[in-house]
Amino acid sequence: MLDKAHPDSAGGGRVDRSLRRLLKKPEVARNVLPLLEDPRRPRAVTDNAGQVLAGDPAAKSGPSTRISLGDDTLGFAWGDGSDDIARTFGALAAQDREIRALGRESLEKYREITMLYSLAEKIIGAPDPTRIANIVCEEALRFLRCDSAALLMLNPATNRLEIIANRGKSFHDRATRDVGDDVIGRILGTGMGEIVNELGAAAPLEATNALTSVVVAPLRTNEKTFGALVAGSEVQRHFNASDLQVLNAVAAHAAAAIEVDRLNRDLAETERKPPDLIYGVNEVPPLGTSLLLAAQHAFVAMLSLSYPVLIVLEAGGDRMTAASVVSMTLIGMGIGTLLQARIGPPLGSGLFAPHVPSSIYAIPAIQAMRLGGTGLLAGMIMTSGVFSLVFSRVLRRFRWLFPPELSGVIVLMVGLSLAQLAAPMFVGLSPGDAVSTRGEIAVALLTLGTIMVFTVAPVGRARLYAPAIGFVLGYGASAWLGLFDDQSFGMLGDLPLFGLHVTAWTLPRFDVALLLPFLVAALATNIKDAGFVISVQKTNDANWTRPDTRSLSAGIVATGLGNMAGGAIGGVATTVSASNVSLASATGATSRHLGLYVALMFFVMAMLPKFNAMMALVPIPVLGAGLVYFASHLISSGFSLIASRMLDARRNLVVGIPLLAGVGLIARPDLVAGAPDWVAIVASSPLALATLIALALNILLNAGVSNHASTGLRFDETLAEYVNRFVSRQGASWGARGEVVRRAAPAITDWCEELRQTLGSDSAALDLQFDDFRLTATIRDLDEHGGRAAAENETLGAIDRAARNISRRYGCGVKLNTVREIVFDFEH
Template sequence: MAKRPTEITYWVDEKPPALALVLLSLQHFALVAIFLVVSVTIARMAQLDTEAGSRLVSLTMIAGGVATILQCLGRGGLGSGFMVPATTTTILLPPAALALAKGGLPLLFGMSLFSGLLVMGLSRVIHRLRPLFPTEIAGFVVFMIGLTVMILAVRQLVGMGQADGEYLRFAAVGLPVLAVIVGFNVWGGKRLRLYCSLIGVVFGYALGMAEGWLAPLDIQHLEEAPLLAMPQPGSFGLAFDVELLLPFIITALAMTLNSVGAVTAAQKANDADWKRPDMGNIGRGILADGVANVFAGLIGGVGQAATSGAVGLSVATGATSRYIGLGVGTLLVGLSFSPKIATALLIMPPPVIGAALMSSGCFLVMNGIQVISSRMLDSRKIFVLGIALAFGLGRLVDPHFFETLPGWLQPWVGSPLTVSVTLVILLNATLRIGTGTRSRVRLDIAHLTPEQLTEVVTEQGQLWAAEPETIHRVRFALQEVFDLLGQNDMVMTEAGGRRPLELQTLFDEFTFSVTVTYSGLPLTMEKSRPTEDEILEDDDGMRRLASYMIGRMANNVHSSVRNGGRCEILLSFNA
């Protein structure tokens, strides 16, 4: 059962009041609409005229609306049920360029449909890949998604890559907008915090107009765009080319990893006691994305992917209700019938876009760091995360090198996110070789110190990336067990005064189990706490109290005598 985070105003299954729902939906719609620039980019790559380009954007909005509704509704095994809107993604740009060059939009939509089918297939087996996505890897994916969002945000915010002197023009709009968003989030109180990004975007439009960011051509396009127009699904056609299978297979895998990160971030945001990814729920989220991409290909819209930026915004505002996502989906579908609205969104000043993305990216990055730091890491895990991060940053520092790699590799190296996530999964799978889920060690409790026990347990915790809190409980319970056995002479003494026992540990991502085996007297476990009088007056009082405390620290304790007279104590801890 998920525990409600204290900073959340509207939780996942709570429906906000009507006015709040409308405003929050508009706020997220504005963020999602930013990514429609991908469909505009594809329209320009395909050399479409204004009418065809507007039609492509409208059909893409319909696909995004349907994808968002399926994802947030979470019914019939389809969708995660979290507020994870869908939008276009830059993951699609490298293979889209190949498809457009070879067969135009029909080939792009046909191959996108194929990718959607493959994503649907991957959703049915993702739960079997749980060892590839332990908690620290899921946290790394969320961290890199947030970092990617923030990189895009900084570029838009201060005009990185623009002509000399342009950064002042960008910063003159972007920094005040960011200040408004942060100010309302931090000092605006519970209510205004909910709408901090929406307030910032509205302020940004006004400031952008005053600073001359809306060019006469932008205004002309806005005036010429019709208020209402009927989209024409399927008007671009479909085609298929076996030579493009590999790049679109890679695209499907990259989009699947993106969904893993987005849904994981949503799970973490909605549960104060979150421990690890729910792969079943993630699989349902991936399935919704796959269905959405099949639908997008059929109607002639650009493919869709879950957006973690909206998850970050929901955390920043304290509103993670899936009803907001349903509102966003409804707005996307409804406003797709208005080219004028679509045009107004597409002329949003870049510094305003950067400020909105920055605010959501901050929370994603910190969520990812919190998830990673919640686990104990040994040298293997440190190498996995460190090398993947280094190459992801390398893609940022020297993009030209990665652009020179073969075309079929471009979906894997098209962004810092795809580079780092691909590497982290491959390295994790490779360095798992030789890492068992069981360990066995023989100890002599006659000479065992607390420091030695701590070293043994901590080493296993780091090897398996267990939570520090879990390791603390294991260490405390084992110390109590060993004290009981030693002080009450319950372990048979051998030559030289040795009192040996065997400690076996087992880890399966969900449970940390410890089995203590020895020759001697069995340990009797106490189900109820002894009274103060029983503790003070009964000769066995302290032993009974210690036995009771062991049961309190472990989630399950079982003491038995095996065939051959060996005693066994099994302690299980939820990891």
């Protein structure tokens, strides 16, 4: 609509420059301005302040028409035909404003797309939901130019909102808050974003801050809202639909990334179960299967009950006392097994690790029985239990004292010690029997062959019952060939069917003279237990990288408590059973729920003396075949633990010398004949000797080894070889996993080559830092030429993309401190 009003009626205000910009356009200058230059008909165009922009100033004495756009006065047209001129310029101004608005909108869309693309790149490299939330809040704060941004997630367990990240002004003074009836509560219910430009009673927000305007977007996946992203301003502001659209897009990226992270974690947990396991540590086998598996383990554990009998008889005790000690030992075995499997940290490892009598305690236990009977034995075993509790705390604080290769040495020595017993038994030889018959060899071959066939045969879950099947066939073949001792079977009739056989209980006593041998035995036993707990952890986790020290320490606690309880009632010391750990691994059933059934069977067996005696009459060839089977798995597990870490010269000695000492004592037990008493105590068994030597060498040879190393790098043709040699050497000295070193070396090389190509650098400094959880590599560019700040700013984006590509390629964390310094973090 045209307005004939005089310019003076337009009123004051700022000068509108729309017409000035319009008249500078070539198309307008070429096609419209000539209409104003006719000298016979003076015409002019002025701005809203009356300044002539085009045409003849004399035209201002004639009629005028306002050039308007909506309610805005852009200027005036003067002279003849001012109506047409005003209409033309009004249309051109409207078109120009639409074009400029479209340009602004396109620019905003471009900024939004660029921001979302950058956000997606950053989120991909984020290691966890907290980092994702921090990145999202930073982008929301920057893009919307607001005062505060916070990401809140709903904890389904507590039904409270947790503030995962907050950038800018503080959103809330607490880390969690209730789901109230405010804006965030409504969004959690509706799943729809909201704009509140004036917070108040009608639109409250439960937050301790000074925000007056907010825009809130839901975190939503699979039709489920699990959080909210809040951006707000302390000064009242008009957030619009475009702001909400941007925040919704950012929140969608965050929700998808957090959900993917959760799914990856769930998948990783599932993939932790090795493919050859049938029942993992937390899986529950059916009742029938559990009972049959538990019976196998109870049978194998029975084979170790010869140790308490040996201790009592060697100390001059009678068979009635031996029977009482066996019954009490079975109860102690049940307590230890139950603590390990069913209780979990801090009183047990949370793993299936049955307890059996410990052979390492045999020599000091015989000494205690000879000096003070069952009372002194009970007191010293209880003392060793207290030592185990103390040792469990040391183990957590000084885990570097017990690296995986040391545990591997212990497991390997246990397997070799079993092999020493298994070899003569396999051919039917036993103390007092120096003649082997064809029948005994045939039974051993049948038993072992059956176990092997059912272990490797792809027939359902036959592997679970391979030892039981082999033992049953071995028993049957032994009976058919007449290998049982009729006199021993005749003694079964003299034993009661049910009852707890207990001789007179004696008050536990303590003798300081026996303290050293019992502490040595306890130390060796605890380190051995730690090795087997690590072995069980590795068996249950396909992605195993390092020992779980909490479970490890709790496993030692269970051993200590079990020995304190067992010793108090008159049993001998118990330890994690090598044979049972091997059996669980071989059968593919490591469920800790089996521990309950095995412990209950131990308690029942303690009250069945006739059954115990019958189970103890295992034919020697059958027992030998079973020990060969168990020893093979232990030897394999020991080698696997040793090979899980890189070894340098120091660690080769820590592994090699103890193994040589232990194997030498196995081959020549007379080596310590005539040695002082303290030597005889230390070398009471090959396992104890190897354990103590390995521990001492690990402390002595690794003392003073720094966990930090630095070197300079030259970017030439020898770079890759030098980096690989340096990182490998340091990794071996630290006992790092080879897989980590094989990723770290090429990642460092790739980054150095990127510096050379992008910044023209020719040298860098490399710092390596190692602990049991991570290997950190810091690379600093040493080229400090001046005048390159502009170039560095231009290439910062390329450097950042290269860093993230290396992070994805080699599976490591990355932190770009500056364009010249980067930190790679490899989880160990």
